[in-house]
Amino acid sequence: xxxxxxxxxxxxxxxxxxxxxxxxxxxxxxxxxxxxxxxxxxxxxxxxxxxxxxxxxxxxxxxxxxxxxxxxxxxxxxxxxxxxxxxxxxxxxxxxxxxxxxxxxxxxxxxxxxxxxxxxxxxxxxxxxxxxxxxxxxxxxxxxxxxxxxxxxxxxxxxxxxxxxxxxxxxxxxxxxxxxxxxxxxxxxxxxxxxxxxxxxxxxxxxxxxxxxxxxxxxxxxxxxxxxxxxxxxxxxxxxxxxxxxxxxxxxxxxxxxxxxxxxxxxxxxxxxxxxxxxxxxxxxxxxxxxxxxxxxxxxxxxxxxxxxxxxxxxxxxxxxxxxxxxxxxxxxxxxxxxxxxxxxxxxxxxxxxxxxxxxxxxxxxxxxxxxxxxxxxxxxxxxxxxxxxxxxxxxxxxxxxxxxxxx
Numbered sequence: 001x002x003x004x005x006x007x008x009x010x011x012x013x014x015x016x017x018x019x020x021x022x023x024x025x026x027x028x029x030x031x032x033x034x035x036x037x038x039x040x041x042x043x044x045x046x047x048x049x050x051x052x053x054x055x056x057x058x059x060x061x062x063x064x065x066x067x068x069x070x071x072x073x074x075x076x077x078x079x080x081x082x083x084x085x086x087x088x089x090x091x092x093x094x095x096x097x098x099x100x101x102x103x104x105x106x107x108x109x110x111x112x113x114x115x116x117x118x119x120x121x122x123x124x125x126x127x128x129x130x131x132x133x134x135x136x137x138x139x140x141x142x143x144x145x146x147x148x149x150x151x152x153x154x155x156x157x158x159x160x161x162x163x164x165x166x167x168x169x170x171x172x173x174x175x176x177x178x179x180x181x182x183x184x185x186x187x188x189x190x191x192x193x194x195x196x197x198x199x200x201x202x203x204x205x206x207x208x209x210x211x212x213x214x215x216x217x218x219x220x221x222x223x224x225x226x227x228x229x230x231x232x233x234x235x236x237x238x239x240x241x242x243x244x245x246x247x248x249x250x251x252x253x254x255x256x257x258x259x260x261x262x263x264x265x266x267x268x269x270x271x272x273x274x275x276x277x278x279x280x281x282x283x284x285x286x287x288x289x290x291x292x293x294x295x296x297x298x299x300x301x302x303x304x305x306x307x308x309x310x311x312x313x314x315x316x317x318x319x320x321x322x323x324x325x326x327x328x329x330x331x332x333x334x335x336x337x338x339x340x341x342x343x344x345x346x347x348x349x350x351x352x353x354x355x356x357x358x359x360x361x362x363x364x365x366x367x368x369x370x371x372x373x374x375x376x377x378x379x380x381x382x383x384x385x386x387x388x389x390x391x392x393x394x395x396x397x398x399x400x401x402x403x404x405x406x407x408x
Contacts, residue, residue: 027063028400030055034063035072036398038092039117040217046075047087064090070402071157072097072116092117096156099393100145100193101386102163103207104128104137106234111144112383113152114390116159116397118218120383122148134165134185142192160393161193164210164385166233205392207231207385208255208343209246211378212239214388215341220379227339228331229378230257232346236278240335258282262327280323283345289316303348321353325360332365332373343378351377 021029033053038044044052050060067073067090074093078086094115103110110125124144128137141163152158165185212229215221221229229239236258240247248254258278259271266275279285283299290302290313305313328340342350350357354375361370380387396403 028402030059031063031066031401032398034060034090035067035092035116035401038073038090039394039398042117043089043091045078045087045089047085049090064088067401071155072397072401094119095121096153097159097397098152098156099159099390100161101389101393102141102145102161102189103385103389104134104141104163104165105207105385106166109137109141109144110386111141111148112386112390113148114387116394118387118390120386122151123383123386124148135188138185138188138192141189145193159397161189162205162210162389162392163189164205164207164389166207205248205389206237206239206253206255208237209239209248210388210392211343211380211384212241212341212388213246213391214380214384215343215378216241216244217391218380218387219341219384220376221339221341224339226335226337227341228335228337229341229343230328230346232278232282232342232344232349234283236282236346238331240337242335257327257331260327260330262323262330277323277327281320281327281346281349285323286316286320286345286349289319299345300348303352306352317349317352318356320349321356322360324349324353325357326364328357328375329361329364329370332361332369336369337373339374339376341376341378343384347377350375 030053034049037049037052046057046060046064049055049064050057053060055063064073064075068075072093074091075088076091077089092115094117097116098113098121101112101114103112105128107128108125109128110123112120112124113122115121124147126140126144163185208229208231211231212227215229216224216227221227225241225244227241229241231237231239238255238257240255258276259269259273260277261273261275262277263275263280267279268274269276269279284294286302287294287298290305292298292302302313302316306317324346331337332340358375361373361375365373378384
């Protein structure tokens with residue numbers, strides 16, 4: 001199993017069957033298309049599914065009935081179409097069918113139960129003590145999950161488990177180290193969570209990659225096939241989606257844009273280089289320029305002070321925003337995305353200095369790349385990684401709904 005599942009784009013219509021595909025293969029493909037549509041778009045009438053998916057009314061009716069019989073959707077509350085014919089509404093069974101999403105972050109560990117359709121049903125967290133490795137985090141994560149399981153109905157279907165792992169962690173002495181998912185972590189999570197329930201699938205991926213997927217499927221970049229998601233916290237990383245697919249690189253370790261060298265004469269970075277982008281746009285840089293100590297809530301205090309017109313704070317935000325635009329311009333020239341999304345602490349920095357970021361982008365990016373690109377704040381907030389992890393876990397169900405549904 002690869003370190004990171006690479007989901008394809010979400011099609012508006014079922015993909016054309018391969019030559020020689022059997023009727024059963026075509027049926028399962030169409031079942032997946034119907035379930036994916038209601039998973040992404042919510043309750044949808046049979047009539048609308050007929051139009052959206054390009055299948056006839058009787059086929060949609062049969063597919064919806066099969067999904068309902070498997071316990072994956074419900075049908076009810078008929079609506080009247082323009083021709084006056086009642087059309088049942090197909091809805092995902094969010095309370096019964098769910099994914100378990102885990103997030104290993106620099107300072108917190110979080111577990112969520114996310115229902116089919118993207119609804120967060122339960123969310124619990126605990127502090128991540130300094131010096132706790134990602135592998136060491138598995139035991140407290142499992143404890144949270146088992147506690148959560150006590151509230152899950154006996155007939156529920158867990159379709160899989162997925163984990164988002166930040167690429168940085170804090171040592172006991174306070175230093176930040178570069179980390180991420182690896183084979184040992186994946187094996188330990190499989191041992192802790194692969195408990196024989198139907199359809200357990202354990203997947204691992206970098207937090208920025210998975211948050212990018214969440215924004216692509218359900219957030220501000222829904223429907224955008226070429227995007228860069230920038231995440232800022234203790235470090236800076238990116239999730240890159242090209243033609244609807246995550247670009248993860250060898251070993252799933254692409255997207256370390258915080259370590260682009262942008263200022264060779266700048267400050268040393270914990271990676272061993274000097275003048276990395278994150279030394280100019282990270283939280284530490286903002287606090288340094290504002291003359292503040294790195295205390296809880298200090299970043300938000302600087303941003304509030306800048307909004308209130310405090311000169312030192314406003315100057316700090318402008319300086320960081322300028323460097324943010326500098327790096328974004330380079331990424332836009334290389335990737336040529338339709339959208340750049342700012343998440344984590346970079347979301348607030350972008351909102352506070354959007355004009356500065358755009359000005360620097362306009363100065364440095366090629367016209368053919370900058371003229372169409374949208375710069376947007378992330379929409380899903382701190383839950384983005386959990387929502388994206390759930391999408392990874394749901395991928396196998398959406399590819400073959402009755403395989404998991406019938407196994408429950």
